[in-house]
Amino acid sequence: QYVIPDTALDQEARLRGTSVYFPDRAVPMLPLELSTDICSLRPQLDRLVMSCIMEIDNRGEIVEYEICPGIIRSAERMTYTAVNAILEGDESFQARYAGLVANFELMRELQMVLNRKRERRGSIDFDLPEPVIEFDELGLMKSITRSERNIANRIIEEFMLSANECVAGYLEAKAVPSLYRIHEQPDAKRVYDFEVIAATFGYSLGVGALPIQRMQFKTDRRANYGTGKRARELEIPKEVHITPRMYQKLTEKIAGKPEERILSYLMLRSLKQARYSEENLGHFALAATIYTHFTSPIRRYPDLIVHRILKDVLRDSAEKWDGEVPVGVGRVTKAVSEQHRREGHDLNRAEFAHRNERASTPEASRARHTENASPWSKRRQREHIEIKDGPIPLDELHAIAEESSHSERRADDAERELMEWKKAKFMQDRIGEDFDGLIISITKFGFFVELADLFVEGLVPLNTLIDDHYTYHENTREIIGQRSRRIFRLGQRVRVLVDRIDPVEKKIQFALMEEPPPRRAKGRHKGK
Secondary structure: OOOOOOOHHHHHHHHHOEOEEOOOOEEOOOOHHHHHHHOOOOOOOEEEEEEEEEEEOOOOOEEEEEEEEEEEEOOOOOOHHHHHHHHOOOHHHHHHOHHHHHHHHHHHHHHHHHHHHHHHHOOOOOOOOOEEEEEOOOOOEEEEEEOOOOHHHHHHHHHHHHHHHHHHHHHHHOOOOOOEEEEOOOOHHHHHHHHHHHHHOOOOOOOOOOOEEEEEOHHHHHHOOOOOOOOOEEEEEOOOOOOHHHHHHHHHHHOOOOOHHHHHHHHHHHOOOOEEEOOOOOEOOOOEOOOOOOOOOOOEHHHHHHHHHHHHHHHHHHHHOOOOOOOOOEEOOHHHHHHHHHHOOOOOOOOOOOHHHOOOOHHHHHHHHHHHHOHHHHOOOOOOOOOOOOOOOHHHHHHHHHHHHHHHHHHHHHHHHHHHHHHHHHHHHHOOOEEEEEEEEEEOOEEEEEEOOOOOEEEEEHHHOOOOOEEEEOOOOEEEEOOOOEEEEOOOEEEEEEEEEEOOOOEEEEEEOOOOOOEOOOOOOOOO
16 A cells, blocks of 8 residues: 555645645545556556446346456556547547447446436435636637536436445444545425525425524614514424435426526535435435445545555454455355355445345335335334454544544635635626626525636625616515515526726626616406
């Protein structure tokens, strides 16, 4: 191993927690000698790896796998653009990589199988683009575009998800303390807030009526004392039954609709942030009962920790089998799995039971269907697993999980802040130009507009709307003119002018271009 525990290199990697990716540069977690050379796959060169080799059936189920150290010699350094071109039928790319075309076609087929499996269990797939800054030969910004998520991206996503789930299941079945990537069920209040907004578009997650508890603000109660007025109350849902499938179904309903961008963004905000934990709490968005991060030990410290734990477990397994299984191999074969079932601790089958070994009774068939339909909502009862001592104590894993989650948030904030600064700088030369945009957020001090062509957002302040006196209506998330009844609402298309830029605060301000105002529809008169 290249990063030895408790060395200066390990301590620095733990402190950084993750690599950070800015528009024009990257700050790696590990030194460049490791991250871009020794630990990076390079064509026609041998590299040491930890492999998760899976045999997957036509329903996407893992029926057998090996987790083992090995040596890999990659054939080519491929890009997402090149692989996508091959799979889209580009003859020049297919001719250039003729020896690999069949492999990529098989990868696409497997990706579709794995994706259908996740869909069956209710996994959520938000396809929200991210901004990408393009630079010219001199390193100057020339455009801001939306990221493309093509079939090549999806292939890698599905393969990594499968490997991460497989490794997580293996380690849990071995009862070894480890790190998990968890995503908890959303808070009832956030679900309630989303339902209120979604209803204005005619949509719902389908959670039904939410039981409400009413809470008075203490400050309001004091302010209204002796006036006869009732204190303002805040409505908060007590609890909510929500499953990933509810989000999945709504995502499918709004696909391709004008409101897709807005509602997808709001759905994402209603969810909690994923984090690391030494306790397996499942992954809500993936509808997975168990998940970890294993595939990126070069750029994420939790992955590095999972690799260390795996190597320790595999060494113990090799010693236990006294050479019958090669060092570093974790394998499910019929002979091995039968023996471990008799011993009551089938080592590699926490979640990945062999389908062909299950009973073929109607009850078993119905159970399989229910299990595939929504494993998260069912939250299958696991057999109690007594946690053994592992290479890393639980309290240390807890500290690493907390630190890594914090490092991830810090990196995300840094990436977002620099991106906003780059956007502001890019728009500096476009002051006075006008663009089409979409209202993506409304607050009591104005509304935020995202430009249609540039993937840049800015604020139209309420006090710049001088044709009327406008007020914010929190219950409908609308800004309405008191005299004209002109309305600004989420998802509304507007024409705006780039008014001013504050590069220090990284803020862009738009001014609304005059246009025919949309008005609230009035009720019909009787007799018409």
